[in-house]
Amino acid sequence: MVDVGSMRLRLLLLAVLAGVAAGVVLSTVLQEPSEYERRVLELVDEAREAIRSVRGLSVPSGVDVHVVTREWVVETWGKPSASGEEAEAEEAVYKLLLLVGEDFNITELKLKWTGMFVAASLGGDLYVVREYFDPGSSEAFEVVVHELMHVVQGEFFKVPEVESYDERCAISALVEGDAGFTARLCARRGEPAEAVAVEVKASWPEVEGDEDAVIELYMFPYRFGEAFVAELYKAGGWTLVNEAYRRLPVSAEQVMHPGKYLSGEEPAVVSESTWSLGWPVVKRDRMGEYFILVLLLRWLPEEEARAAAEGWGGDLLVLYSVSGGYAVSWDVEWDTPADAVEFYAAFNDVCSRAGGRLIDVGVWAIRGRYVAVRLCGTRVSILAAPELPAQWRRSGLLPGYIGAALHIEA
Missing domain, CATH: 1.10.390 (Neutral Protease; domain 2)
Structure with a gap:
């Protein structure tokens, strides 16, 4: 054959x-x-x-x-x-x-x-x-x-x-x-x-x-x-x-x-994140389970990556234009809270293996930018940006990250 x-x-x-x-x-x-x-x-x-x-x-x-x-x-x-x-x-x-x-x-x-x-x-x-x-x-x-x-x-x-x-x-x-x-x-x-x-x-x-x-x-x-x-x-x-x-x-x-x-099981429609960024939007997209799988395989063992990619329920990615480049927010819904926890842990592992420096819970300094990872129920929200927006400290949207923002600015 x-x-x-x-x-x-x-x-x-x-x-x-x-x-x-x-x-x-x-x-x-x-x-x-x-x-x-x-x-x-x-x-x-x-x-x-x-x-x-x-x-x-x-x-x-x-x-x-x-x-x-x-x-x-x-x-x-x-x-x-x-x-x-x-x-x-x-x-x-x-x-x-x-x-x-x-x-x-x-x-x-x-x-x-x-x-x-x-x-x-x-x-x-x-x-x-x-x-x-x-x-x-x-x-x-x-x-x-x-x-x-x-x-x-x-x-x-x-x-x-x-x-x-x-x-x-x-x-x-x-x-x-x-x-x-x-x-x-x-x-x-x-x-x-x-x-x-x-x-x-x-x-x-x-x-x-x-x-x-x-x-x-x-x-x-x-x-x-x-x-x-x-x-x-x-x-x-x-x-x-x-x-x-x-x-x-x-x-x-x-x-x-x-x-x-x-x-007939279709992806969930994911609402836009509550990051309150205010940056100009370049595009919105849905990346899907396979993109997540390849992303995790780039850094993690196959068995771990495949397990963490399963249970995907839907996502919404927004690419923003910021001074001198881009930022991205990515909200990923999972079938169960356990699936969300697994992906949250896996993506933090990716940040570590990619050379990131952990500066607070779920907040990484890496490659001249910041990556924040938030877990809430069945949703994992990720934001990667050249700087931490000032409104994070005022909005209360990221409890636990406020100290990180203050630490970085210091």
């Missing part, structure tokens, strides 16, 4: 990338079909028939195949999305919450990630990267099926744009999981689909440094998506998988724990 997991480390749902016109003929496409192109086209024809047979859906006609280079991919797809206000805000969140160090550069990472693409679909066309895609390899057929499935998805299913990072993770997992599971079944035609579905398992992230941490965030759809779709298939066949495009998963938690999707 082909293990396509390693190949999927180099794949990304490119439909979210802007600025590339659909159907454009690239300068790197050869004028006359080469042997390489001929073999790619043969794979496309084989994949078309396999998708129709296995998935019951037809690949639209008129899919053009473009042979491109890694350099073209980085220049055309990578650079437009690797910098700008959105990338800057993403980097700020990662640094403020201690996912990465101060030297981490999001632009460099995004360009590196884009440079790993093997194949992609965009605008109804198929793109293969000459340096990486070998049409004679054992993985090639599954890669082509995977990417053609994205063309099929664009034809048959309309996926809306959503606001939160967590919800985007969930929808991407459905899209990538459907493509991956279909590719697996196409490669194993003749075997009972139900038996193949039983074999599909999620793969857990491995985090050993800054780049690993961020890449693992990007990897969520590929690590958990196929197992999620396989669970839907076991529960209701392609009918239930197709229905998922109409009743989309709304959180990474639902994907990681498919029973929560099937039972």
Whole structure:
């Protein structure tokens, strides 16, 4: 059996990338079909028939195949999305919450990630990267099926744009999981689909440094998506998988724990924190269980990190603009007070392992800023900022932290 997991480390749902016109003929496409192109086209024809047979859906006609280079991919797809206000805000969140160090550069990472693409679909066309895609390899057929499935998805299913990072993770997992599971079944035609579905398992992230941490965030759809779709298939066949495009998963938690999707368990709506900051808001977001898992894995042993990430109930992150940079507040709701206590302890452990200096209960001085962690019932509230706001001393919102503020100012 082909293990396509390693190949999927180099794949990304490119439909979210802007600025590339659909159907454009690239300068790197050869004028006359080469042997390489001929073999790619043969794979496309084989994949078309396999998708129709296995998935019951037809690949639209008129899919053009473009042979491109890694350099073209980085220049055309990578650079437009690797910098700008959105990338800057993403980097700020990662640094403020201690996912990465101060030297981490999001632009460099995004360009590196884009440079790993093997194949992609965009605008109804198929793109293969000459340096990486070998049409004679054992993985090639599954890669082509995977990417053609994205063309099929664009034809048959309309996926809306959503606001939160967590919800985007969930929808991407459905899209990538459907493509991956279909590719697996196409490669194993003749075997009972139900038996193949039983074999599909999620793969857990491995985090050993800054780049690993961020890449693992990007990897969520590929690590958990196929197992999620396989669970839907076991529960209701392609009918239930197709229905998922109409009743989309709304959180990474639902994907990681498919029973929560099937039972309709959704995240709690988390109200904005009572930190009383008054800073200009850059963005609001929901980060989700998987983000918490990767964040904890960056610093803690796997067993401890996984246990502390479970029981997530919802969250609200707010990124603020402050003088000379950013601040972030993050309110995380948990299913039970015990879950909240576990995460509270784990995040304080993260602060310690990241080099923080404890200056009062739940208040850390670290990397030229302050991180405050508050526990109240089922909620853990975190604030990371360049300075402790003066209103903390007046509001009474942080009993136990007032002394810390006075101590720092002294």
